[in-house]
Amino acid sequence: MSTEHDCVFSGNDKIIPFAHVQHLEWVRGSKDGPHPGEVYGATVVMKTTRWNFEQDTWDNSVWLDLDNAMRFVGEWTAFLERRSR
Secondary structure: OOOHHHHEEEEOOEEEEHHHEEEEEEEEOOOOOOOOOOEEEEEEEEOOOEEEOOOOEEEOOEEEEHHHHHHHHHHHHHHHHHHHO
C-alpha cells in the first residue's frame, strides 16, 4: 500500500509529484567550463512545463543538483514500478 509520501519527491526546497513528471534531462558542463561534459545536475520536465522557443530551453522546469537528481531517479523509478503492477 502506498502513502502520500510515496507519490512525491521531497528534496531541499522542492516537492515534486511523481505523477506530473514527463521526463528528466541530465545537464552537463559546457565545453568551455571547468568540467566539460561532466554531469552536474538534472532538469525535471513536468506536465506543466513549456518549451521556450525564443531561449531554446524549458520554462518553469525543476532544477535538481546531482545528489538530489540521483535520489530522485531512484525514488521515481520505484514509483513507476509500483504503479505498473
